[in-house]
Amino acid sequence: MGRTKTAFVQTKGAFLSRTVKTGLQEGNWIQVLSGLSSQDTIAENAQFLMDSESFVKSNDLSMR
Known part of the structure; x- marks a missing residue:
């Protein structure tokens, strides 16, 4: 909570x-x-991101 x-x-x-x-x-x-x-469209698993202000470049925009 919080x-x-x-x-x-x-x-x-x-x-x-x-x-x-x-x-x-x-x-x-x-x-x-x-x-x-x-x-x-959201990332199912974002464990590789360092913090909530991060962003990741996407090579595959189709998101199968």
Whole structure:
């Protein structure tokens, strides 16, 4: 509790951090209450990022 929740959203060639508000969680599923839209593409695993202000250049924009 009290920790900032962050999602990494794909933009033109990079992943940028975005603060999100979360709700219920069950297993690997987490309810996102605000901070993302249904059109956003997010990184599934962002462990390689150093902090919430980081961004990563993306070579593959297709996101299969």
